[in-house]
Amino acid sequence: MSISAADVKKLRDMTGAGMMDCKKALAEADGDFDKAVDLLRKKGQKVSEKRADREANQGLILSKVTEDGSRAAAIEINCETDFVARNEDFQNDAQSFLDAAFDNKIDNIDDLLKLEIDGLTIEKHLEEMVGKIGEKIEISKVIYAESEGSLISYIHPGNQLGVIVEFEGDLPSEDIGKDVAMQVAAMKPIAVNREGVDSSLIEKELEIAKEQLLNEGKPEHIAEKAAQGKLRRFYEERVLLEQKFVKENSVSVQDYLKQNDAPTVKAFHRLQLGEEA
Known part of the structure; x- marks a missing residue:
């Protein structure tokens, strides 16, 4: 099929890969962008996440937590x-x-x-704000959580990034909870533990890792085993409790919690301005 220059540029913006590599990947994938990204990764291309320059959504992320940490809410409002x-x-x-x-x-x-x-629905308030300010204004995310353990909130300076973390019990100190919330903000995990990672994503990571190794000339049985090693590194990078603790790289987040007799993490919510939920 014919691949347009615009599509090649779009894939390049998405991934950071070279123009010719992007063109070949799109041709091989019959124009399917997701398949093309996977093909680039299998061929060893370094693919960055959402590198594409796009108009940034502006606005605020705000959160609120009860003093006892039993309830929390957060919203993202955009302009x-x-x-x-x-x-x-x-x-x-x-x-x-x-x-x-x-x-x-x-x-x-x-x-x-x-x-x-004050007598008006929030929908009507938003319409009035649009009329007064002259910009598109909308609420794009709402989070509400209740817990029998502890809820901790962190809002990064500038209100463009916010995190709510739920712990399974009472925390020895709020600072420990804040440290973990800041970890979620900085390191962008996709799940609390391995069990929380979607099985289809694990299969894809194994397939890509194996394909990379085969392309490097590794025998099939060695590629199978080495792919499992790459999957362990994937968990260390993307699973919260297995990530290196940002304040002390010699320990994992789970180790940090154990060292401080703190309960483990049950769940987290991460809101970043303009990012899809």
Whole structure:
């Protein structure tokens, strides 16, 4: 099939791979971008995640947690420019929407938009904000969590990244919880433990690792075994409890929690401005 220059550029922006490599991968994949990305990885190309330059969504991420850590909520509200995101009225409105989600235990956008504040639904408040400010404004994410253990929130300076972490019991200190929340913010894990990783993703990683090794000339039986080793490294990079603790690389996150007699992590939510949920 004919591969357009625009498609080649799109794949290059997505992956960082060379133009000719991208063109060949797209041709081999019959224009399927996901398959083309996998083909590039199998051939040993270093593929970066979402490298494509795109217009960044602006706005705020806010969170709220009870003093006893039993309930937490977070929202992402978007606008078109950073100038609006820094506006005090916009920030006050965003806080009122967060409070409404928190007080009413709302965990989805549809229900949140139906809630009333001062006689108007939040949906209508957003419409009024659009009319007043002249920019597209929307709430794109809502998180609500309850726990019999401990919930900890971390908002990175600038309110463009936020994390809520749930622990299975009471924490010896809030600082330990903050450290783990900052780990989630910085290292972007995909699951708490191995059991939480989607099986199809594991199969894909094994397939890619094996294909890379075969392309390097390794025999089939050696490639099979070595692929398992690459999968272990994948877990160490992408699974929270197995990641190296950012403040002390000699221990894993799980080790850090054990050393401090802290409960393990049960779940986490990570919100980054403009990033799909």
